[in-house]
Amino acid sequence: MKVRAALLAEIATMALETLRANKMRSALTIVGVVIGITAIVGMTALVRGFDRSFKGMVEVLGPNTVFVAKFSGLSFMSGKEFIDLIRRPNLTPDDARALERLDSVRYTDTMLGGGFDDSRERLSYDGEETKRLQIIGTTELFAQVGYIPIEQGRFFTASEVRHRRAVVVLGQDPYQSLFPMIDPIGKQVRVADQQYTVIGVMGPRPSPGGFNAGQDEIAVIPYTRYETQFGVPALRVSGGPHRDVTITAVPRDGQRARALREIEETMRIRHGLRLDEENDFDLITQDAMLRVWEQTTQAVFLSLVVISSIALLVGGIGVMAIMTMSVTERTNEIGLRKALGARRREILWQFLVEAATLTLAGGVLGVLLGSGTGLLVHLVSGFPISLPWWSFALGLGFSASVGLIFGMAPAIRASRLDPIEALRHE
Amino acid sequence: MSLIEVEQLKKSYEMGSERVHALRGVDLQVEKGEYVAIMGPSGSGKSTFLNLLGCLDTPTSGRYVLNDRDVSTMAEDDLAQVRNEEIGFVFQTFNLLARATALQNVELPLVYAGVGADERRSRAETALEKVDLSDRVTHRPNELSGGQRQRVAIARALVNNPSILLADEPTGNLDSVTGAELLGLLDSLHEKGHTLFVVTHERDVAKHAQSIVQLRDGQIETIERV
Ligand SMILES: Nc1ncnc2c1ncn2[C@@H]1O[C@H](COP(=O)(O)OP(=O)(O)OP(=O)(O)O)[C@@H](O)[C@H]1O
Ligand SMILES: [Mg+2]
Numbered sequence: 001m002k003v004r005a006a007l008l009a010e011i012a013t014m015a016l017e018t019l020r021a022n023k024m025r026s027a028l029t030i031v032g033v034v035i036g037i038t039a040i041v042g043m044t045a046l047v048r049g050f051d052r053s054f055k056g057m058v059e060v061l062g063p064n065t066v067f068v069a070k071f072s073g074l075s076f077m078s079g080k081e082f083i084d085l086i087r088r089p090n091l092t093p094d095d096a097r098a099l100e101r102l103d104s105v106r107y108t109d110t111m112l113g114g115g116f117d118d119s120r121e122r123l124s125y126d127g128e129e130t131k132r133l134q135i136i137g138t139t140e141l142f143a144q145v146g147y148i149p150i151e152q153g154r155f156f157t158a159s160e161v162r163h164r165r166a167v168v169v170l171g172q173d174p175y176q177s178l179f180p181m182i183d184p185i186g187k188q189v190r191v192a193d194q195q196y197t198v199i200g201v202m203g204p205r206p207s208p209g210g211f212n213a214g215q216d217e218i219a220v221i222p223y224t225r226y227e228t229q230f231g232v233p234a235l236r237v238s239g240g241p242h243r244d245v246t247i248t249a250v251p252r253d254g255q256r257a258r259a260l261r262e263i264e265e266t267m268r269i270r271h272g273l274r275l276d277e278e279n280d281f282d283l284i285t286q287d288a289m290l291r292v293w294e295q296t297t298q299a300v301f302l303s304l305v306v307i308s309s310i311a312l313l314v315g316g317i318g319v320m321a322i323m324t325m326s327v328t329e330r331t332n333e334i335g336l337r338k339a340l341g342a343r344r345r346e347i348l349w350q351f352l353v354e355a356a357t358l359t360l361a362g363g364v365l366g367v368l369l370g371s372g373t374g375l376l377v378h379l380v381s382g383f384p385i386s387l388p389w390w391s392f393a394l395g396l397g398f399s400a401s402v403g404l405i406f407g408m409a410p411a412i413r414a415s416r417l418d419p420i421e422a423l424r425h426e
Numbered sequence: 427m428s429l430i431e432v433e434q435l436k437k438s439y440e441m442g443s444e445r446v447h448a449l450r451g452v453d454l455q456v457e458k459g460e461y462v463a464i465m466g467p468s469g470s471g472k473s474t475f476l477n478l479l480g481c482l483d484t485p486t487s488g489r490y491v492l493n494d495r496d497v498s499t500m501a502e503d504d505l506a507q508v509r510n511e512e513i514g515f516v517f518q519t520f521n522l523l524a525r526a527t528a529l530q531n532v533e534l535p536l537v538y539a540g541v542g543a544d545e546r547r548s549r550a551e552t553a554l555e556k557v558d559l560s561d562r563v564t565h566r567p568n569e570l571s572g573g574q575r576q577r578v579a580i581a582r583a584l585v586n587n588p589s590i591l592l593a594d595e596p597t598g599n600l601d602s603v604t605g606a607e608l609l610g611l612l613d614s615l616h617e618k619g620h621t622l623f624v625v626t627h628e629r630d631v632a633k634h635a636q637s638i639v640q641l642r643d644g645q646i647e648t649i650e651r652v
Contacts, residue, residue, distance in 0.1 A: 010537045017525055336521045339482060340582070341510020341538040343503045419482050423521070 007346060008353070015354035018326070019361065029322045030362030032315025033402055036308040037366025037395040038373065041387075043304045044394075045374030049385035051297055058289050064256045065145060066263060067284035068099070068247040075282055077292045088280045089271055091245035093223060096139075098266055099249050104259035109145045109248040112137035112226045121192040123170075123219055125178045133174055134218045135191060137226020143169075143202070145248045153185045153200030161222040168196040171218035175201045191219065194229055260285070312398060315362065316406035323355050323410035334414050335422025348415040355407025356400045363399025367392050427494055429589060429621060430456040430479070435488035435498075437474050437644075448474040450644035451488065456623075458589075461616040463632035464625045466641035472625045473594055475641065479623060480513050480592045481505045493589050510538050514583030516593035520575045522567040522582075528554060529563045532582045539586060553581040557611060573604030580611065590621045597631055609634050 019026045071085040096110040113136040120132035142148070143155045156167050168191060175184060184198045205215045221229075251259035260283065267281050327334070334347060342350075371392075374385040437449040448471045456462055464472050477483045478490060481497055484505070490498040497508055522531045532550040541549070554560055557577040567575055576596060583591055593612070597605035613634055616622055624635060632638045633652060640647040 007537055007540065009543075021525060332521070333523060336523070337534070337538070338506065339480070339509060339515050339521075340535045341506050341586075343506045343538075345503075346538060420477055423482075423517070 008349070011346075011350045011353045012357065014350065015357040018354055019358055025322060026358055026361070029318045030315060030358060030365070032311050032313075032318055033359045033362030033399050034315075034366045034369065036311030036315060036402075037363045037399050038369040039304060039308045039311060039366075040398065041367050041370025041391050041395045042373040043300070043370075044391040045371060045385040045387050046377065046383065047297055047300050047304075048388060048391075049374075049378075049383065051293075052386055053384045054293060055290065058286055058293070062145075062147065062250075063286050064251055065286070066249045066251065066256075066260055067282075068095070068249065068263060068267060069282045069284060070245065072282045072284050074284060074288060074292055077296065091247060091281065093227065093245070095245075095267065095270060096247045098270060099247060099263055102259065102262045102266065104251055104255040104262050105249050106252045107141055107250055109139045109141040110137075110223050111142065111244075111246040111248065112223050113230070113244055123168075123174050123178065123189050123191055125187060125189045128178050130174045130177050131217070133171070135221065135226070135230070136218060137221050137223035137230075139223060141248075141250075142220060145250060148205060149203035151201045151203040152183075153198070155200055155220075156222055161224050164224040164228055165222060166194060166196045166225060167199045167222065169200040169202055169220045170198060171202050171220075172204050172216035174217070174219055191221065192229065196221065308398075312402050315359065316402045319355055319359055319403055320406040320409060322358070323351060323407050324413070326354070327351065327410045327414045330414075331417065331422045331425040334417050335419050335425065338417070338419035339423060344415040347417075348411045351411035351414050352404055352407050355411065356403035359399045359403030359406075360396065363396045366399065367395045370395065427491075428455040429458040429460075429493060430454070431489070431491040432479075433489040435475075435478060435490060436486050437471075437478060437483070438486050447644050449478070449485070452641075452644075452646055454639065454646065454649075456621065458621055459616075459619050460637070461612075461622045461635045462624070463635035463638045464623060464641060465627070465629075465632050465638055466647075470641040471644040472641055474644075476592055476594050476623060476625050479590070480515060481508045506538075510535060511586060512589040514580075514586065514588040514591040516576070516579050516583050516591065516596045518595040518598040520567070520572075520579045520599070522575055522578060524567055527564050527566055528559060528570065528578045528581075531567070531578055532585050535582060535586045549585055550581070553585040554578070556584060557581045571604070572600050573607060576600060576604075576608055577611065580608075580615075584615070584620075590623060591615065592623045594625045595627070596624065597626070597628070605631075 068091060070088050070091055071080070075085055076082070093110045093112070096108045099105055100108045113134060121135050122132055123130045136142075140156055140158045140161050143150055150169070151172075153169070155169055156165065160167055168189065170178075170184065170189075178184070178189065179187070184201060187198050188195050189198055190196070202216075202218075202220070249259065249263055264279065264283060268279065271280055273280065337347060337350075371387050374387060377383050378385045432452055432454040435449055435452040436447070439446045439448060452475060464475060466472050474483075478485055479492075481492070481500075482505075484500070485498050488498065489496060492508070492512060495508070497505065500508065523534070526534075529547070529550050532553050533546045536546040536549060551560070551563065554563060557580050559574060559577055559581065562570060562574060562578075565574075567578070570578065576599075580591075580596075596612075597608055600608060609631060612622060612624065622635070624631065626632050636652055638650040638652060640650065
C-alpha cells in the first residue's frame, strides 16, 4: 500500500483540522483511550519504581545467605493465616548453635528482637530520650552478614558477645536524636533500665520503596546481653509471648543447596515434626524473595493489562462509532474526493490516519497524565518511580493501534463508496 | 482520432426486478477544443451521460475512448487516475470543502496527483487568477458569494490542465447576472482552447456552445450546430 508522501502529510493535516473542528466530540471519544494509557504509564512508573528499590534491598542480603525465621512475608504471600503463624514455635539461640555445627554452614548470626514483637524500648542520654526503638540482640557477625556499613566506631566482637558486655551500636535514628553535635563513641546511654557503652554507629539502611519503614530506628546489642536483659523465648510457648528470633546462616562456598537442605532437616528435627507435617518455620533466601516478588509484580502487571485493555476496548468502540458517523456525514466529501482523483487506498488512509490521530492524541494525554500522576505521587510521598521510555512508546503505540484497528471498518466502508452515489448524498 | 469517441454507449440500472435504461446506445465524436451543450427533458439521461464522460461511472456496454485510451473497461483506481489527469468537474452545488480555504480547495486535485506543496500552491494561485479570484485566496466557501464559489470550483477543475471540462447545470444555483458572468468565463476558457461539456435546461445557456446535443429517453435525438 503505497501512498504518496505529500499526500500522507496532507492527510495528517486534514485529520488534525477535522479533530479541531469537532473538539467536544473528539474529546469524549478518546476518554477511554486516555484512561487506558494513563493506567499503563502511571502504573508502570509506580510498579517499576517500587520494583527497583525492592530489588536493591533484597540484593543487599547477598545471594547465598539463608534466613531462618518463625514466619515472614513469604508465608503471608503464600496465603497462610496470621493466627496460625503466630502459634508457630519461637526460634532460639540454641537453634542457631545447632545450625552452626552443620558442615555446610560457615557461620550463623542470631538476631533477637527487631521484628513483630514487644521489644521496643527507649534509649536515653543526658536527659534526652528517643522514641521507642527496636532493640535487637545479635552476634558479632550481624553487620557483616547484613552488609551494614559501620559509620563510626566499630561493631562488637565475639569476646564481647561471649562476656555479655553492655555495649551498643546505634542506628542512624537514635544517633541523630541523642548525639546531634557530640561524638557518641564511649558515651554511656541507658537502654530501658540498664547502662550501655556506645561503641559504634551504623550507616543508613536500605528499605523497600525508600519509605521510612523504621529501618534506622534500631539499636544493636550482643544477643547474650539481650537474653540477660529481656529473657530468652521458650520453645513452643503456645499462646505465650512471641519473640522474634531470626537466624542468618552463611553457607560455605558452593554448598548453598546442601546447607538449605541440612538447615531444613535440622530445624524439622528440633521442632519434632512428623514426615507429613509442614515446616513450621520459613527459610528465606534472596532468590525465594525475588521469586515471590516477581509473582506479585506479574500479578499487578496482569491486572494492569486487563484494566487498560478494557479501557482501550471501550475507547476503540467509541472511535469506531465516531468514525462511522464521520464517514456518513462526509459521504458527499468522499464522493468529491473520488471525483477529483482520490483512489480507494487514499480515502482509506485518510480515515485511518484520522482515527489514529484521534486516539494518538488520547495516548499523548494519557502519557502526560500517567507520568504526571507518578511524579505527583513521588513528590508527595517520596515513593520511588521509574519512567522508562518504553512505557511511553508502548502507550503511544497502543493508542495509535486502537485507532488503526477500530477505524479500519469505517475507513474501508468510506473507501468503497460509489463516487456518484456519494456525490448525490444529502 | 477525435479527443472523444463514444460508440453505442449504454447504461442501465437494476431496480429490483426491473431494468431502467438510462442510456440506450449513444454515438458521439468530439474534437479537442469543442464546446458542447447537452439538453433534454428531465430523466432523459443527461447526467448519466456526463458521468460516463467523466469516468465517474462505467457503461453497461459500448465503447468510450478518451485521448486514445479505452476507458470503458478500466478498473476503479485506474479510472480515478484518469479523472485526476484528464477531467475537470463543475457541479451544480459547487461541492467545495467547507473547512478549506479557496486555495486549499483548488489544490485538492494536485494533492491526489502527488504534486509537491510549493508547486501545488503556485499552480492553485494561477488557477484562481484565471477565474479572477486572486483576492479571495484565503476565504472559506461561506465567506464567498455563490458566483465566487462556482468560480473556485472552476479553478479547481482547471488546475490539473484536464483534457475536458464537464459542468452539470453550472448556472442552476446562480442568479441570472452571476450566471451570465459564469457563462462569459466558460466562453473565455473555450477561446483558450479548452474542451467543454455543459448540461443545461436553458436554451440561452446552451447557445454559448458550438453544438447542442438533444437527448430524449436515453438516446440522441438531434445534434444541432449553433
Ligand atoms: N443510480 C440509479 N439507479 C437507478 N436509476 C437511475 C440511477 N441514476 C439514474 N437513474 C435513472 O436513469 C434515468 C436518467 O437519469 P439522469 O439522472 O441521467 O437524468 P437527467 O437527464 O440528468 O435528469 P435531470 O434533468 O432531472 O437531472 C432516470 O430515469 C433515472 O431515474
Ligand atoms: Mg441531471
